[in-house]
Amino acid sequence: MAKLQGKKKRDSYDVVANIVIVFFAICNLFPIYWLFTSSLKNSSDVIKMPPDWWPKTFTFSNYTEVFDSQPALRWTFNSLYVAGLSTILLVVTSSMAAYAFSKLRFKGKMVIFVIFISSLMVPKEVMIVPLFRIAQDLGLVNDLHGMIWPNVAVAFGVFLLKGFFDSVPDALREAARIDGAGEVRTFLQIMIPIVKPGIGALFILNFVQVWNDYLWQLVIGQEKEMKTLMVGIATLMQDLNPNFAYKMAGATVAAIPMLIIFLLFQGYFTRGLAGGAVKE
Template sequence: MEKSDLIVNIIVTILAICSLLPLFWLVTNSFKPSAEIYKMPPDILPKSLYLDNYKELFSNQPALRWTFNSFLVSFVTTGLSVILSAAAAYAFAKLKFKGKNIIFAIFIASLMIPKETFIVPLFKIIVAFDWVDTYQALIVPNLATCFGVFMLKSFFETIPDSIRESAKLDGANEFTIFFKLMLPIAKPGIGALFILNFVTFWNDYMWQLLMARSKGMNTLTVGVAGLMQEISPNMGLKVAGAAIAAMPMIVIFVLFQKYFTKGITAGAVKE
């Protein structure tokens, strides 16, 4: 290993450790009573494994329902949005239809519009459908993601047209070509988009806060934020809630890491 590579590796390692320190501090503090969390100077590790924070979180708060809501909303929204994005990206990359370039330009332009600008009209639509405080309100408005279409279009463009043409000569229709040929080839990009979308929907706070009116419909993000706003000296309970909310994202990233690292770069270079 060259000296320059060694220096770069050391710097990257130090930065990685620094980025993990807040997570380490969050998890360790969740196993401390509130008095130890406020202690100065603080203890790096808890003196004993204090589990009352988690017991109180799941016994006195509907944390299990919040967790279920978060997983249901995040997985369903992510799965459907990835399928819709892949279908639209395939159409833009491989099919020929009138106005394709103009429509795709509109898609790209919409990425520059902040979500906050259309929350009010979107909220009025949800109220008109009488979907407030339902799973439909948390899932349906997030299904169409222009970023996913933009990202996957480059993956489908790298796939040779000869594959599609050969399948059509064998009698396959567009649905068969898309689901049985194109999707498996674009698996790295789909995996990367799955991670990005899952993290986005799991952390979505504003829209979930507007739509979930009852405490039982809250997701973990909204429920934990509510704990933070309560006037309570039990900081350990709040930290435990934040730790529970952070763990699934880490697990999802670890499980799909190989797809994420391949997907971010695989579609960047065209054959």
């Protein structure tokens, strides 16, 4: 009888919890819904009161105007190139560094790791001026690579992946060495497949971070052709053009790649966050 009452109590709790979760999910998704539907309206319908929750007439002219009047394709390529290459380089360097800190033995390892991780406490905005001076001296202003390299030397990836490498038993590495595998082969063929969920989580987190890195990309990409999609779309918001639907279309174009990336990597993302919390 007590078990039956306990089960009913848990079921009631699950129903209430699911209702609360669905409510907050709708609250979070509504801005995306409003952004997309507004981009398909006329400008006057966007600011209409009371609003039309669903467009009465669909128009795609806002999207064609974005790509006709602005170099949106170039901005999209710039964003994909910067975010993609930055993330790939970060994954490569972070995985190697995390493996070294986790499995290799060398003098001063913990001291170096603490100093390295301490850089997470320094906001990037504090380093904008010296970073810009360095980029200027290296001729990387108005260059996409000037947006890439500062995002490669980030300690967060090492911190995240070290937890995954720590969860891998040392016996696997020792067995590989007994079988004659070198350090590089052990790292690539044994360790990397095991920590793949962590790499997937790092990939999506860093890709989103670099994609939305508005301030640094604004500082480096000063010419119109060198702007990224986020910076370019932001310039539309600053214009005095009252066509709000046109601006909504631009914001939707900037948001769609992020939604696609998340849908592609959501499996790795959820497994990576859950796996990183488990320690042996």
